[in-house]
Amino acid sequence: MALEIRMPALSPTMEEGTLARWLVKVGDEISSGDIMAEIETDKATMEFEAVDEGTLAAILIEEGTENVAVGSVIAMLAEEGEDIADVKAPSGDSAPASDEAQAEPAKSEDAPEDAAKPASNEGAKATPVARRIAAASGTDLSTVEGSGPRGKIIKADVEAIRGGTQDPPQRSGNRVIASPLARKLAGDQGIDLADVTGSGPGGRIVKADIDSFTPTAKSAPAASQDAKAPATSATQQAASDYDAPYEEQKLNNVRKVIARRLTEAKQTVPHIYLTVDIRLDPLLELRKQLNASLEPDGIKLSVNDLIIKALAKALHREPQCNVSFQGDVMHQYTRQDISVAVAAPSGLITPIIRDAGKKSLADISNEMKELAGKAREGKLQPHEYQGGTASLSNLGMFGTKQFDAVINPPQGMILAVGAGEQRPYVVDGELTVATVMSATGSFDHRAIDGVDGAKLMDQLKTLIENPMGLVV
Template identity: 55%
Template sequence: MPIELKMPALSPTMEEGTLAKWLVKEGDTVSAGDLLAEIETDKATMEFEAVDEGTIAKIVVPEGTDGVKVGEVIAVIAGEGEDAGAAAQAPKAAKEPVAKEGGETGAGQPAKEEAAPTPKAEAKPAPQAAPKADTGDRVKASPLARRLAEQKGVDLSSLTGSGPGGRIVKADIDAATGAPKKAAAPAAAPAAAPTPAAAPVAALETEIPHEAIKLSNMRKTIARRLTESKQQIPHIYLTVDIQLDALLKLRSELNESLKGRGLKLSVNDMLIKALAVSLMEVPECNVSFAGDQLLKFQRADISVAVSIPNGLITPIIVGADTKALSAIATEMKDLAGRAKEGKLQPHEYQGGTASISNMGMFGIKAFDAVINPPQAMIMAIGAGEKRPYVVNDSLQIATVMSATGSFDHRAIDGADGAKLMQAFKRLVENPLGMLA
């Protein structure tokens, strides 16, 4: 029986995508794990892998097509021993216009006589068995599930997949190893009020010379999520001025000692560490609002805002509170590089317990960042600049930056937010504390 390839949901927020490029053509033979296409999601351009083997009988959706809905058939694979030509007709047959009453088809043409077959006894459809993962070499599993299973020593053939068609997904691996499930986002909480549909934006008519640029899937998602954040989350902003001289001196000394390893720490690497340690010191801020629950996290996963050509993405430093600065620097360099190439995997940018956004390199003195739900806080970092500053009870010239924390006031009280800002300031001004 022909196998229909459907547009996959490559991220939890994905509703439609762009089929950017086919990596196979009709007539090609593919096996499980082969790359089939590049799909532009709301976050990145990702590769789509085959989970079955066979011959590409028909490419239904051509490359470059925008707005392909999740679940829509994009290609047909003929299984082993099947005629590829016959399999290619399967999607066409499903779309044949049905004859309407009065002897016309949906196109307004007279229906052929053979379109009205002699009534026969209606055959009852055979009951379908519950989807189950294949065994042996035919186990259906997502690429992420395969990697996790290999890392954790899980036998895929012993699991029953909960994904489409019995496909084994990450949740099945987590269930098999007893890993904690991800907390539901606030929008999924039963107590949350339904979000009103956004009013359509009227097309702007203007005589001013201009160029109309079509929004990418990423830009559409950024617009929707940030609008939801400002509409639904009561933001409270707290700002502190922080002296950077001690941190800059320590960074210089550490970089000198790391030369032999080819590593170089940035100021941002050290601020990521400082925020993570601060969140563990003030756990009331390492939380997420989930309707009638408050989720308190037991590690600090820091999402770091990275500007890319099509918008913004936030790769995550997992467990930043326990990682060495050298490890954070190495990981951040890799994540930022792959983010700009659009090659991050979903688990590398989805999640996180808090965010940091640094615009100091652009000379921005201070700004208020928008919270990235379901997180409850984000730290906005301004530029370090020479300013008059009181040091040891005397007015001196020091390198000072402004940091502004945006907090979800449903989950974090102002006093707790102030404690976090105080802890962050103390750690940056006395940076050896974050290394202890």
Template identity: 60%
Template sequence: MPTELKMPALSPTMEEGTLAKWLVKEGDAISSGDILAEIETDKATMEFEAVDEGTLLKILVEEGTDGVAVGTVIAMIGEEGEEVGDVSQAAPEEKSAPEAAPTPDKGYGRDSAPAPESKAVAPAAPKKDGERIKASPLARRLAEAQGIDLTSLTGSGPSGRIVRADIDAAAGKGGAKAAAAPAASAPAPAAAPAEVEPLDIPHEVEKLSNMRKTIARRLTEAKQQIPHIYLTVDIQLDALLKLRSQLNKSLEDRGIKLSVNDMLIKAQALALIEVPECNVSFAGSNLIKYSRADISVAVSIDGGLITPIVAGANDKSLSKISTEVKDLAGRAKEGKLAPEEYQGGTASISNMGMFGIKSFDAVINPPQAMILAVGAGEKRPYIIDDSVQIATIMSATGSFDHRAIDGADGAKFMQAFKKLVENPMGLVA
């Protein structure tokens, strides 16, 4: 009997996508693990991997088709020569369960990138002897390297597929399952904005990309549903800039050059560990508390922003953070990040100092409970030892979810961050 291939949900926020390109044609033999197509989501172009084996009998959705809803039947596979019956529905499956409150992920905003929403995933059924285990290639490699038995895991990916987060959780690294907790049902989505007729002025109409649609939706949800509280501090950067210069001289032979942002990522991560009340997520009747600081770093890309994650930044050296950020940012701009590299994060940082922005208030990436907005370092008059001197000063503003974080705890975090930046030897200790 022919098997339906359906438009996959390649990220938790994905509701529809563009079937950019078929990499196989009708009549081709398909093996498990083969790459069938390239699909554009709201964040990147990703590969659609075959799970079942057989022959591609019929393609139902042509390449280049926009707005293909998740669950739509896009092709049929089966035995060679097998007849394909009518697939008149070619439409998404009905959702049988309500969406759950989102788990930590990246967020979209003017100053940050899209945050995926988690959808309730039914636990995978126990595997029977001889039954093929559904797992991503990366998850298989990680499991083999760490000696983890895949048959003992329950996948949290599409159709119960085992993904990297499940391996991390099994290894005790604080992956998706480690962070999971009961959460209240997500509120009803906001009503779609009314269509606006263009003014009688010369203009052109540009169709919104999937990414820009998600940015608009997530920004609206974040500002409507999260009570933001903003706390700003001025920080003297001179000591950090001097240390950075010294470290960069010692790292020249290794081809590593630290940025100020690399050092701020480390400072934010250490401050979150020092003030754990801010390393949390609000989850309805529960508060999720994290023991590791995974920092989502805002990166501007064509058509929007994305926040790749520096996992466990509190335990990583500055050189490791710098190398990771450069690699993640480069692949983000090329649309080559894997989902597990931008889904998650316990807090975010957005640095607009390179644009000369003095200070700004960032929008929280739900369900994270805080984001740090960093402005430019500039020479300003500053009181040092009871006298007015010229110093390099940076303004940093923390946005906190007031449902999860009290103002006093947010202030403690900002105080800890300021102390670490102004006494930067603590970043390398």
């Protein structure tokens, strides 16, 4: 009996994801542990490993499809001795309700016309997500055409109505079935879906059908009706007040989450910012000596490695800043888990150095290099970026002198580090030129008082200007 391969939950908070890329094709022999696909979650792009063995009989969700609900059937696996031609996709009743639900079964030629008609939207079912979006936007579900199994209304249907891209409901038995992504591409390119032959389950039109579609004489007039419509090139003319040309870039899941969380942080977390100037010369000299002694081991410490350790030690000395605001209570942490901001192709992500206060500088350096590499390749595992008790963002390597970082809730603080530069500085009562950097702490004022934040910044300054405390 064929096995159903379902959309996995690759993180505790994942409810849906984007099937970014298939790494196998129909007919391939699959063994347990084989990498089958790359899936984009709300945090990173991760590899999906096969659990069962067999022959890949069908791919039901095309690559590039967004908002695929966890638990949706995405492929079928034929067991040993089973002919892949005999494997059938699950019916709408057996597939889980998802916002990228499978297409309806093909209509039988002999079926009565009334039975082939989609159910009236007045009594149509809708997924919980679709109902929530409709309620929030004031959309009447009776005006929405459902594209899910048995006419079920899904998220994409409601969003299409809100965006004005869905045509008025068609009640004929010749209803066009297409994925939301295919509908969007067809609209962008001026393609009439009625002219496209679907290759998906039940004749559903998918992205590949739009990509391979060649306009016929019938569809050509439709594409040329609006002579002012932009061409299908990536660069379009903006409909803004300034008519500046632009190139539309689709937001990936990571960027969407970043936008949502940063907006929530600035709207709901009262930030207080405290800045100190720190003399770096002693730290740079210690780093030089340590790197010389660690060279035979292949270890090279960065300034950032030492600052991670300094922040962890400062939080140990001022534990009232190693906290998170939790509504009616506050969590004070006994371990310093430092989230370090890393710029990855998909967006900003913060891998975590756990228990950084008790780790050696060499261990922090090795772990940070490994995590940063995995972050840039999109291969971080959930336990490597979820959590953290405080964050560090360092833009000094880009020449940024000073900046204020946004807190990453529910954490209570984040340290923003600027570039070290030559400045006039008073050392032991005498004016001299020193390498100085500005560091700014952003604190959640609900959980951390200004004086406590100031104490933490003072401890950080002390540890960096007297760095022998970082090696013990």
